[in-house]
Amino acid sequence: TQQLLSEPGPEAPRARPYRVSNADRSLRKGIMAHSLEDLLHKVRDTLMLADKPFYLVLEEDGTTVETEEYFQALAEDTVFMVLQKGQKWQFPSEQQRARYQL
């Protein structure tokens, strides 16, 4: 009873759910990924970023996530924000902050 797809071993951790927002928080998508590299690929497709460069930060405080090691330490359902050239992480608006208090 091989489970190659669901249990690829420690080098390729099981896919976990994450949420990814755009820079102005108008859009948020749920994405399964088993690595930072995998998530970056899926974000590019899902948010239709074409071939423009971008990076991921934590939506809550703008912490840049750039190593696989740090990514793996994050919890399931971590919310990321995609930032492209010229975009900056910003504090959520009052309205957006209400979301966290629910």
Added chain:
Amino acid sequence: TQQLLSEPGPEAPRARPYRVSNADRSLRKGIMAHSLEDLLHKVRDTLMLADKPFYLVLEEDGTTVETEEYFQALAEDTVFMVLQKGQKWQFPSEQQRARYQL
């Protein structure tokens, strides 16, 4: 039943996630480290500090962290601030303080 990977012993504690900000809080990066020495090395590379001297303080109140023992007592996801010569810890701006009230 060896557990070499998950329990490397007290001399090499497991890597834990931390967040490191620059002095004006415009940049914050997620970094895994298993010791203060390890974090200092990674901060130097990640924040491209070249060979300029720097030290780490707690972002929340400017407490200098200079012993391994104190570092190990800090929680995961502690936010550090890098200070270089001439830089001083400062209170977050009103806008930055809103971050902590989420």
